[in-house]
Amino acid sequence: MNQRGSLDIRNVGKHYEVDGQRLDVLDDVDLKVEPGSFISLVGPSGCGKSTLLRLIVGLDDEYSGEILLDGRRVSGTSLDRGIVFQDHRLLPWLTLEENIGLALLNAELPEDEKRRTVAEHIALVGLKGFETAYPHQLSGGMAQRAAIARGLVGRPEILLLDEPLGALDALTRVRLQEEILRIWRAEKVTMILVTHDVDEAIYLSDRVVVMNTGPGRIVRELDVDLPQPRDRATHAFVDLKRQVLEHMGEYVHAEAA
Amino acid sequence: MSTTNILAERSPPARTEPLTSRLARLLGGANLIGAVLPLGLLVLWQTATSLRWIQPVFLPSPLATVQAFWTMLTRQNLHVDFTASILIVSQAFVYGAALAVALGIAAGLSRNVERFLGPTFDTIRHIPGIAWLPLIVLWLGIGAPAKVLVIAKSVFFPVFLNTLQGIRDVEKRYIELADVLTLTRWQLVRKVILPAAVPSIMVSLRYSAGVAWALVVVAEGLSGLEGIGYLIFRAQGLLLTDQLVVCMVIIGAVGFTIDRAMLALQRYVLRWKQGFEG
Ligand SMILES: Nc1ncnc2c1ncn2[C@@H]1O[C@H](COP(=O)(O)OP(=O)(O)OP(=O)(O)O)[C@@H](O)[C@H]1O
Numbered sequence: 450m451n452q453r454g455s456l457d458i459r460n461v462g463k464h465y466e467v468d469g470q471r472l473d474v475l476d477d478v479d480l481k482v483e484p485g486s487f488i489s490l491v492g493p494s495g496c497g498k499s500t501l502l503r504l505i506v507g508l509d510d511e512y513s514g515e516i517l518l519d520g521r522r523v524s525g526t527s528l529d530r531g532i533v534f535q536d537h538r539l540l541p542w543l544t545l546e547e548n549i550g551l552a553l554l555n556a557e558l559p560e561d562e563k564r565r566t567v568a569e570h571i572a573l574v575g576l577k578g579f580e581t582a583y584p585h586q587l588s589g590g591m592a593q594r595a596a597i598a599r600g601l602v603g604r605p606e607i608l609l610l611d612e613p614l615g616a617l618d619a620l621t622r623v624r625l626q627e628e629i630l631r632i633w634r635a636e637k638v639t640m641i642l643v644t645h646d647v648d649e650a651i652y653l654s655d656r657v658v659v660m661n662t663g664p665g666r667i668v669r670e671l672d673v674d675l676p677q678p679r680d681r682a683t684h685a686f687v688d689l690k691r692q693v694l695e696h697m698g699e700y701v702h703a704e705a706a
Numbered sequence: 707m708s709t710t711n712i713l714a715e716r717s718p719p720a721r722t723e724p725l726t727s728r729l730a731r732l733l734g735g736a737n738l739i740g741a742v743l744p745l746g747l748l749v750l751w752q753t754a755t756s757l758r759w760i761q762p763v764f765l766p767s768p769l770a771t772v773q774a775f776w777t778m779l780t781r782q783n784l785h786v787d788f789t790a791s792i793l794i795v796s797q798a799f800v801y802g803a804a805l806a807v808a809l810g811i812a813a814g815l816s817r818n819v820e821r822f823l824g825p826t827f828d829t830i831r832h833i834p835g836i837a838w839l840p841l842i843v844l845w846l847g848i849g850a851p852a853k854v855l856v857i858a859k860s861v862f863f864p865v866f867l868n869t870l871q872g873i874r875d876v877e878k879r880y881i882e883l884a885d886v887l888t889l890t891r892w893q894l895v896r897k898v899i900l901p902a903a904v905p906s907i908m909v910s911l912r913y914s915a916g917v918a919w920a921l922v923v924v925a926e927g928l929s930g931l932e933g934i935g936y937l938i939f940r941a942q943g944l945l946l947t948d949q950l951v952v953c954m955v956i957i958g959a960v961g962f963t964i965d966r967a968m969l970a971l972q973r974y975v976l977r978w979k980q981g982f983e984g
């Protein structure tokens with residue numbers, strides 16, 4: 450179906466200058482993402498996951514190497530590339546529906562179509578009835594769901610999710626994982642999810658990309674060849690989880706202890 | 707796309723407080739405690755004058771003050787002076803604030819505009835409004851325009867500086883969001899930058915409304931033949947202490963009203979903001 454949304458990251462490096470000191474944040478990052486696939490990025494805090502997403506979405510052009518979307522070099526931001534930030538980043542002075550509608554401000558849709566789509570996405574993340582609420586009246590989890598709705602409403606080719614389920618309770622989290630899967634299948638959107646939850650990564654994605662620090666780099670890519678729907682209790686699932694943790698260095702520490 | 711909602715729906719928060727309870731809160735409760743001190747002072751004032759601790763020529767009794775108020779209102783056209791002062795203040799406030807917000811936005815959005823205006827403004831700003839009055843009266847006469855101009859100047863600077871700062875303080879992450887959503891420059895200003903600057907603008911508006919009212923009294927006292935400020939200095943000259951106190955009470959009451967009105971406006975405009983309510 451949709452053949453757009455292929456991402457090709459080639460030899461990407463990124464550094465910041467902090468007090469005149471060079472701080473390497475990403476080093477030689479190579480990653481190929483097929484159209485419509487679901488990739489998870491896992492890795493310790495500070496290994497450059499958010500930084501990588503910022504580069505892909507086009508917020509920062511100062512890096513070495515190349516990032517290609519559908520064969521063309523990414524430059525600046527575009528409605529083809531959506532992001533759900535690690536902090537929900539709702540504008541406090543706009544109501545929930547205005548916040549989500551903001552993503553459609555420059556979409557080529559008639560006004561009533563925009564209103565319908567916004568209402569649809571509010572329902573999708575279970576926030577019906579809160580359309581006119583301001584962000585400070587929402588719980589952390591509700592705000593994150595609103596941010597997901599805002600990321601989806603413009604129907605990007607590729608959606609980057611930076612720990613979008615971090616502030617949710619276990620039950621809502623599982624429900625939203627199902628919801629994300631459902632949306633992903635329905636919309637054929639390419640998804641890149643950053644998460645600290647290895648279970649979540651394996652449950653959702655086609656491939657888990659493990660990163661590590663010093664400087665931030667990809668240490669391993671693991672294909673998830675488990676049939677959908679996945680059962681977190683199966684041997685294969687647990688085995689894969691052990692492998693991911695191993696590459697993240699967790700098991701090494703556990704064994705050393 | 708299907709819109710089935712697998713999450714249990716929760717009921718929306720009860721956000722609209724009934725009008726009656728809001729009124730009750732405004733008038734009663736917290737505000738009763740605010741009335742204790744003024745009432746106590748009134749009692750002290752009455753006692754001090756009835757027991758003759760202070761001569762009437764230095765401090766007339768509350769009753770004599772009310773009588774003086776009535777006399778001024780019925781025989782000396784107090785309302786004319788009152789209206790004159792209010793008119794000057796409102797005009798000065800509207801002109802000064804409108805120009806300040808406009809230029810503040812321009813300077814906030816463009817470093818060049820800021821660099822262009824900066825040195826001039828920072829110099830003019832330090833010459834107090836009242837110091838401008840003699841020169842401006844020379845040009846415009848002792849009528850209202852000179853006072854409007856001088857007060858507008860004093861309203862202008864706090865609002866200008868706060869608008870500029872409010873715009874510069876917009877969080878970078880919101881600008882990034884606008885970037886990701888591919889907002890145009892104008893959309894960015896309207897949807898992100900201005901709303902983000904509004905809290906800072908509102909604070910300066912409330913502050914300078916108070917300043918404007920205080921200044922009109924001074925300006926009228928220094929030049930002209932009408933207004934509350936004129937009355938107060940005339941009363942001093944004629945040793946009409948009761949009229950002087952009437953003027954003082956009016957000035958205080960109007961100042962109080964202006965401040966509360968600005969506060970209400972601020973609360974309304976910033977209803978999206980969750981503040982510390984004590
Ligand atoms: N603007 C910046 N200036 C300097 N250093 C920065 C900047 N932004 C990020 N860094 C550094 O880059 C590194 C990677 O940050 P990044 O936010 O990408 O980590 P992360 O993998 O998303 O971590 P987390 O899981 O905690 O969100 C960190 O060491 C951080 O200190």
Ligand SMILES: [Mg+2]
Nearest residue numbers: 498499535611
């Ligand atoms: Mg991060």
